Amino acid sequence: MSDPNPGTAVRKGHGSKYLFLFLLGLVVGAVGVVMALRAWDARKDHFPESLMHVQDWHMDRLVKATEQNRCAATDTLPHLKALRMTADDIELAFPGLADDQRFADAASKLRGTLDGALTAPPMNCEGVAALAKDIGADCKACHQDFR
Structure with a gap:
């Protein structure tokens, strides 16, 4: 079978890039929250x-x-x-x-x-x-x- 529109380029989705950026954001956010909580706890009188x-x-x-x-x-x-x-x-x-x-x-x-x-x-x-x-x-x- 041949491509019905031979002049058009096949479009690839960008979903994997968005998923990667989303996961990266989650990781960076989790690290940031942990750092903030540890800094807050360090100020506490133990x-x-x-x-x-x-x-x-x-x-x-x-x-x-x-x-x-x-x-x-x-x-x-x-x-x-x-x-x-x-x-x-x-x-x-x-x-x-x-x-x-x-x-x-x-x-x-x-x-x-x-x-x-x-x-x-x-x-x-x-x-x-x-x-x-x-x-x-x-x-x-x-x-x-x-x-």
Whole structure:
């Protein structure tokens, strides 16, 4: 069979070029959005979240110590000291709440519980479990009001 119009050129579509440009635009746009979100996140103050993560980790270590029956003072004191040290920074981590008396009282109560634990550290797993429960109650009291 022959071409009915031998003088006309065959036209090719430009759809593949448009598809390529569309996909390229999607990729460039996605990269741009990720870069913008990372820049926005970098401006955020991560100190409050970091402080809470560190305290949570040390609390978890105390609970795991009771589960593993490793409750000697040498196992628990490093975590209690770290919890007490980071408890000093609670008001600094949340400057918007530092003037609230309930927040200050909750932070002070936590520090008091930890000071008592450092003065007379628990010597057995029952004592560590009770202390972890008391510390958890102090944390929960604050989290219920301010989280």
